[in-house]
Amino acid sequence: MxxxxxxxxxxxxxxxxxxxxxxxxxxxxxxxxxxxxxxxxxxxxxxxxxxxxxxxxxxxxxxxxxxxxxxxxxxxxxxxxxxxxxxxxxxxxxxxxxxxxxxxxxPEHVDGRLEPAHAERRQVSIQELDARIRDRDKEEFVVWDGKVRLSVAGYQDKLLVYVDGRIEDGGAMYLPDYPLASTHILKPQPVDSRFPHMVVNEHFCMSLAKAMGMPVADVFLLRTPRPVLAVTRFDRTPIKTPAGVPSVARRHVIDLCQAADVPVSYKYERNIGGSGVAAQYRDGTSFPTLFNQLKHINNKASDKLLMMRWALFQLLIGNCDAHGKNYSFFMDNQGLKSAPWYDLVSVVQYPAISHELAMAYGDVFNIEEVKGFALADFAVRCNIDRKLMQREAKKMASSARKHAQGLAQTGPYLEEESDFAAQLASYVLLQADRLEQYAGEAVHIKSARL
Incomplete structure (x- = not known):
């Protein structure tokens, strides 16, 4: 053995x-x-x-x-x-x-008490980053110096870096070799031509959430000059050791799959597939799974409101891919607490991929069919007061109308990017009207029909 x-x-x-x-x-x-x-x-x-x-x-x-x-x-x-x-x-x-x-x-032979002063700081220049993004067809982006540099969940190309100072101010970037930890995640534009302006898409959606007062990870559009989304890690805090050496404090965070104790293959509610007989199986993470985590949370009212807002915001931006690994919690001795939002993308902008919802609103997996009955069903299954949902939907719709077009016009976007951002803003405005209307209808649907 x-x-x-x-x-x-x-x-x-x-x-x-x-x-x-x-x-x-x-x-x-x-x-x-x-x-x-x-x-x-x-x-x-x-x-x-x-x-x-x-x-x-x-x-x-x-x-x-x-x-x-x-x-x-x-x-x-x-x-x-x-x-x-x-x-x-x-x-x-x-x-x-x-x-x-x-x-x-x-490993047992590695001393976990090493201080960051012992770390070799391997700097990554903007020029090198640009070259590596350009040459992804020749060398895998996650492999640097012969070593895999990605250890966080997800499908997209990403690079973990430690940034000395503010990335917005040109802070130097380093690869986080042990014992140095990363502070940022860099996400370049995907190679796949089916996802044009993905960096702008996520930057806009994250910026919209922040402008609306939602808890969201900080993002910055870095240019090499190719667009790269720099995401500040909310489970990391740069600090100085007593000796004045830059270090990083780590905060424990788990995603919904880990909180619910399910495998990664259960991140979609239809965990087997969305067509034929497979569509009948819905054992994966769902909105009820999310709200069920309130049993591990102290401030239930606050987190329940955040969960509801997160669910409604996905409808506003058209994010069909909001799944069980896209919602996270801080965990400490008091239990769970919702972490800032991340990976907010308007998936409906890309017709070449499936728009089936990762989590159903009630029994509805088609975003275009999420109307009054589906929202009422969603609220009942998640034990949400429908009048509260209506009030929040109205507030969110109003806030989205206030900020969406301005962000598209004033964001750090180039010509074609600005056109794409304007397209996004137009979609958000349409969804704001729909969300307000259907949340209002949900209040008046009799429970006996659900």
């Missing part, structure tokens, strides 16, 4: 030991006694709590799997590190020093 071990660290403190039995494909997790007695200690997720005598092997595996990249990025990471894409342990062994959240997964 071969059992492998990884030590899990928070900053410079040992938190737990992760074990994997390769023959049995079983997982174990044991929290360190010194961590458990800390006054504000917390577990990885609701399913992996501190007080459990033993943790379910599959729950551990699901939590780890949800930390890893997806799709082609996962294939690249697996190939570059010489492991199979299904080898979850092998992947977290190679990528675990810089995952989402507070914890680092390090």
């Amino acid at each position: 071969t059992v492998h071990h990884l030590c899990i660290w928070h900053q410079s403190e040992l938190v737990a030991t992760l074990t994997h039995d390769t023959m049995e494909n079983s997982w174990g997790l044991v929290y360190a006694p010194t961590w458990k007695i800390r006054p504000k200690a917390f577990g990885f997720s609701p399913a992996l709590s501190l007080d459990a005598e033993k943790h379910d092997s599959q729950s551990i595996r699901r939590f780890i799997e949800n930390l890893l990249p997806e799709g082609r990025a996962l294939d690249i990471a697996a190939s570059a590190n010489g492991v199979g894409r299904s080898n979850i342990y092998g992947l977290i062994h190679e990528l675990g020093a810089e995952t989402t959240g507070a914890f680092r997964f390090l």
Whole structure:
């Protein structure tokens, strides 16, 4: 029997030991006694709590799997590190020093107490970044200096960087080799021609959410001169050590799949597929799954309002792909708390891909068919007061009308980008009218019909 071990660290403190039995494909997790007695200690997720005598092997595996990249990025990471894409342990062994959240997964021989002063700072210039984006057909963007530089979930090309200072002011960028941690995620324009102006799309939608007063990650449109979306990580805070060395404090965050203890394949409500018999199966994450996490939250009223606003905002911008890995929570000893929003994109702008909703409003998976009855059904299933939903929809619609066109006109966009942003703004204005109308209709639908 071969059992492998990884030590899990928070900053410079040992938190737990992760074990994997390769023959049995079983997982174990044991929290360190010194961590458990800390006054504000917390577990990885609701399913992996501190007080459990033993943790379910599959729950551990699901939590780890949800930390890893997806799709082609996962294939690249697996190939570059010489492991199979299904080898979850092998992947977290190679990528675990810089995952989402507070914890680092390090081999036993690696000292988790190392200070950032010991890190080699490998700078990335704007010129080098531009060249790497340009040459993505020759060399995979996530591989730098022969090493995979992506360890966060998602499909898009991304690069994790540490920025010394403000990226808006031209702060120097570095690759975050251990023990240095990243502060930003860089997302260049996709190579796929089916997604024109994706960077502008996400920048506009994120900026709109911020202008409307929603909690959202900070974004900046960086130009190399190619457009790159720079996203400030909300699970990272730049700090100075007592010796004055730049460092990064890590805050624990988990996504909805991890909070609900489901595999990454369940990020869509129709977890098997959207056509034929497969469409009948709806075991994946859904809006009711999201609102069910309120049982782990202290300030339920505040978070419930945020969840509802998030659901309604997806309708405003036409984001059909708002799935279980696009909503996250901070986790500490008090439980869960909604994290800022991210990955806000108007998917309906791209006719070449499916517009089926990742999560249904009631029983409706077509965004054009989300009307009064679907919103009423959504509210009932999620235990939302429909009059409250109507008031919030009206406020959000009014705010969207106030900001959408101005953002399109004044945003940092070039000619064709400005035209695309104007197209986005026009769609938002149309959806604002629809949202206000249908939320009003939802109030008057009798519960007996639902």
